[in-house]
Amino acid sequence: xxxxxxxxxxxxxxxxxxxxxxxxxxxxxxxxxxxxxxxxxxxxxxxxxxxxxxxxxxxxxxxxxxxxxxxxxxxxxxxxxxxxxxxxxxxxxxxxxxxxxxxxxxxxxxxxxxxxxxxxxxxxxxxxxxxxxxxxxxxxxxxxxxxxxxxxxxxxxxxxxxxxxxxxxxxxxxxxxxxxxxxxxxxxxxxxxxxxxxxxxxxxxxxxxxxxxxxxxxxxx
Amino acid sequence: xxxxxxxxxxxxxxxxxxxxxxxxxxxxxxxxxxxxxxxxxxxxxxxxxxxxxxxxxxxxxxxxxxxxxxxxxxxxxxxxxxxxxxxxxxxxxxxxxxxxxxxxxxxxxxxxxxxxxxxxxxxxxxxxxxxxxxxxxxxxxxxxxxxxxxxxxxxxxxxxxxxxxxxxxxxxxxxxxxxxxxxxxxxxxxxxxxxxxxxxxxxxxxxxxxxxxxxxxxxxx
Numbered sequence: 001x002x003x004x005x006x007x008x009x010x011x012x013x014x015x016x017x018x019x020x021x022x023x024x025x026x027x028x029x030x031x032x033x034x035x036x037x038x039x040x041x042x043x044x045x046x047x048x049x050x051x052x053x054x055x056x057x058x059x060x061x062x063x064x065x066x067x068x069x070x071x072x073x074x075x076x077x078x079x080x081x082x083x084x085x086x087x088x089x090x091x092x093x094x095x096x097x098x099x100x101x102x103x104x105x106x107x108x109x110x111x112x113x114x115x116x117x118x119x120x121x122x123x124x125x126x127x128x129x130x131x132x133x134x135x136x137x138x139x140x141x142x143x144x145x146x147x148x149x150x151x152x153x154x155x156x157x158x159x160x161x162x163x164x165x166x167x168x169x170x171x172x173x174x175x176x177x178x179x180x181x182x183x184x185x186x187x188x189x190x191x192x193x194x195x196x197x198x199x200x201x202x203x204x205x206x207x208x209x210x211x212x213x214x215x216x217x218x219x220x221x
Numbered sequence: 222x223x224x225x226x227x228x229x230x231x232x233x234x235x236x237x238x239x240x241x242x243x244x245x246x247x248x249x250x251x252x253x254x255x256x257x258x259x260x261x262x263x264x265x266x267x268x269x270x271x272x273x274x275x276x277x278x279x280x281x282x283x284x285x286x287x288x289x290x291x292x293x294x295x296x297x298x299x300x301x302x303x304x305x306x307x308x309x310x311x312x313x314x315x316x317x318x319x320x321x322x323x324x325x326x327x328x329x330x331x332x333x334x335x336x337x338x339x340x341x342x343x344x345x346x347x348x349x350x351x352x353x354x355x356x357x358x359x360x361x362x363x364x365x366x367x368x369x370x371x372x373x374x375x376x377x378x379x380x381x382x383x384x385x386x387x388x389x390x391x392x393x394x395x396x397x398x399x400x401x402x403x404x405x406x407x408x409x410x411x412x413x414x415x416x417x418x419x420x421x422x423x424x425x426x427x428x429x430x431x432x433x434x435x436x437x438x439x440x441x442x
Contacts, residue, residue: 046363047321049321058306058309061313062316064285064312064316065309065312065313065316068308068309068312084293084294087289088287091286091290092281092286094286095283095285095286099283100268
């Protein structure tokens, strides 16, 4: 049995939810507020962060450690690719989004607005917001360039690269922060990701007090 | 043939250098200054970051993508572990150091002093430095706790967890920033890492204008 400790609008948790569904592994969700979680949660992850996966008592922490674990556990439906070159390209893009995009965009926009609201701490820093919005456009341009040359972001197959990019963009899209109109190729790619059965449950998540834009859960946006 | 584009005092590049040597793969080093690198380097890595590995024309970017690539290429001497549980534990700690330790400690201390000096930009932010020094003590306490319960950080075997932690600590040690005296278990672990043949070449790196403390390359410190 898989039990995933998560925060619904967290991009790193969303990656794992989609990966579990893509692999057809049934799981239960346990919602936590890690910033308020006590000793019990810290026994699972001493860093006190989500996502944490409990697989029959084996505890795996960190979204990338979890996704690599799932891929080694159920390699038939690999989400990294079948060749060394393909796997290297998938991981390059996973870390592009999880490290650089996160630092330049997610932390500024999502961290400044949504996470601060959930934690009831701090106020958005408008200069950081503007920097985040600028960086988001650069990343969407790169994503479009990749998608125009390939079937999916890392190549012919849907992979962790698509899942990771879409997980980050989905929480920004909830805030209405993604300028899709200026990036039609990125929008087409995201519409294809959204229409996958693995992704749909994410679109039902809601944060009290923040309503997503009308197109958020529209598959033909 | 392996060619590694690197910055000598960069923790992420150091990880890859040690991993290549642990695996017994001969490689050549190409030193770059990514913050000044032009179009040619960006053709290898559009993010303009090191490390980048060129393996007979196949270009792999990002230290974790590279280390996973090397482990899949030469699985006999695995640096992640032989069981799923072991690999999950190794990766948990790799990301602990590459993401959390990096954000709380490396970026503040190493980024504020050494990287700023290499780039000739900015001035150290003394509040960030103090925060980094405090966080470093917390991380050393956790590392000590792990090492007191195990042979190496992730378990019985030397792994990417040791390499990653030591790579980050080695650049801080170059600056004389690691309070080893207060953490004897961490010091013992680091002395064992330093004495490995794979690690020694790192201790010969120097940055013009910054001399490391006397114990930096002393194996019996």
